[in-house]
Amino acid sequence: MSRVHLxxxxxxxxxxxxxxVADRQAAEFLRDATNALTPSAASRRTWTITDCTDENCEARR
Incomplete structure (x- = not known):
């Protein structure tokens, strides 16, 4: 598994x-959970999941 950015x-x-986040599955879960909790925001947001190239990156965890 490789980390990804959401x-x-x-x-x-x-x-x-x-x-x-830990992997693509975790990112998709967070995306889907956020969309379910805030449907008005979900309708206008475009989500992106990309590979993390550095295990020590400075992104939020």
Whole structure:
């Protein structure tokens, strides 16, 4: 398993700081849980999951 970064972008262009999570499955779970808890925000956010290239990265964990 490799760590991934999870971010979302709002329609006006703001992108959240990356969260570094354990793997793609964990990122998808967090995305889905957030969408379920805040449906109005979910309808406008674009989520991105990308590979983390550094185990010691500075992203939030």
């Amino acid at each position: 971010t979302y972008t709002e329609p006006h262009g703001w992108t959240s700081p990356p969260d570094c």
